[in-house]
Amino acid sequence: MEANIELEDLRREVQRKLGRNVISFQQIEHMLKHMLIHQDIKVWDAQGKMQSNLEERKNTFANQTLGNVAKHFVENVFSTFEQDDDNQSVAEEISKFHMSFTRGPMLCDEDFYNQRKNELAALIAERNDLIHHFLPKWNFGNYESLKAAEQYLDQQRERVHPELELIKSIAQKFDERGKQLVEYFKSDEGRKELELSLLRDTRHIASLVVFAIRRKRDDGWAVLDAARVFIHQNVDESWLVEELTWITKRHGCKTLREIADKSEYFQICEEATNKGGVRILYRVKPDLEFDIQ
Numbered sequence: 001m002e003a004n005i006e007l008e009d010l011r012r013e014v015q016r017k018l019g020r021n022v023i024s025f026q027q028i029e030h031m032l033k034h035m036l037i038h039q040d041i042k043v044w045d046a047q048g049k050m051q052s053n054l055e056e057r058k059n060t061f062a063n064q065t066l067g068n069v070a071k072h073f074v075e076n077v078f079s080t081f082e083q084d085d086d087n088q089s090v091a092e093e094i095s096k097f098h099m100s101f102t103r104g105p106m107l108c109d110e111d112f113y114n115q116r117k118n119e120l121a122a123l124i125a126e127r128n129d130l131i132h133h134f135l136p137k138w139n140f141g142n143y144e145s146l147k148a149a150e151q152y153l154d155q156q157r158e159r160v161h162p163e164l165e166l167i168k169s170i171a172q173k174f175d176e177r178g179k180q181l182v183e184y185f186k187s188d189e190g191r192k193e194l195e196l197s198l199l200r201d202t203r204h205i206a207s208l209v210v211f212a213i214r215r216k217r218d219d220g221w222a223v224l225d226a227a228r229v230f231i232h233q234n235v236d237e238s239w240l241v242e243e244l245t246w247i248t249k250r251h252g253c254k255t256l257r258e259i260a261d262k263s264e265y266f267q268i269c270e271e272a273t274n275k276g277g278v279r280i281l282y283r284v285k286p287d288l289e290f291d292i293q
Contacts, residue, residue: 010146017153018134024157024164025066025127031171032073033061038178039076066127070120077170078113123163126156196264199251202243205263207231208256212266212284213292221269221281228256257282 037060042053061069108116137152139145184190199205211227231240253259260266260282271279284290 007141007143007146010143010150011140014138014140014146014149014153017150017157018130021130021153021156021160024160025123025130028123028160028164028167029066029069031167032066032069033064035077035171035174036061036069036072038174067124070124074113074117074120078108078116119163123160126160130156195251199247199259200263200265202247202259203235203239204231204243204247204256204259205265207235208260208263208282209265209284209290210292212282213290216283221271221283224257224260224268224280224282227282231256 037054037057041057043051061072064072134149138149185194207230208227211230212222215226215230216222247253247259251259251262253262257268257280261268265284265288266282267285268280268282271281273279
């Protein structure tokens with residue numbers, strides 16, 4: 001009778017530790033997915049209504065296996081080299097209208113990168129072995145087999161727990177950066193930057209930048225009227241009308257000069273013409289650089 005009680009107590013303890021380890025793996029998977037989903041959020045205006053790709057990213061990662069999630073996590077959250085900021089790649093963005101909030105990648109050396117990759121691979125193997133092969137290995141009616149199963153679960157926890165704690169710390173830092181971003185955009189400076197970012201991501205501004213860099217005169221200035229012609233030749237007219245309506249409503253700009261000035265990307269001046277008129281010139285501010293492909 002006593003032996004049966006001991007066996008039942010041990011069986012329950014093994015079941016408890018089995019659940020403990022399964023929850024640890026689920027916590028890791030949840031944190032990895034959370035960071036991947038929120039790592040690169042895009043926001044855009046669609047007919048006056050703000051939309052984002054958050055639901056799309058949730059759907060992308062929600063049903064992926066831990067193996068795929070871990071692979072994406074290492075490739076997107078860590079980097080062994082400092083990546084260029086492509087937010088000002090005007091040639092690629094000229095046909096788009098959105099704003100991105102990207103967190104990461106975290107810069108690390110190659111040893112750390114490979115260690116994270118190998119540790120996560122080992123963790124996935126541990127998880128798969130637990131979920132798919134644990135029960136067939138052990139006889140739950142045998143005391144010695146249950147003791148061996150308990151030892152296996154304890155040793156597995158010792159191996160997995162450090163990785164769980166590391167991912168927790170990364171996730172906490174990740175969320176802290178997100179909270180800082182939210183607080184920034186609640187401030188006057190942040191709200192201004194948000195509005196400027198939306199304006200700067202329009203085709204009007206992208207085209208002005210391209211023209212100012214590619215068609216500038218020898219003295220570095222570009223003619224705004226010529227830029228207007230360039231824009232109408234290279235951007236769909238219906239889009240321009242829709243976009244200008246949005247800019248006027250949101251930013252109060254009615255002319256191309258007002259749009260250029262509002263963006264704070266350009267220096268603007270006036271030049272007298274030979275016929276006694278005035279020509280408006282503009283150029284990109286000297287402290288700004290754009291990647292024109």
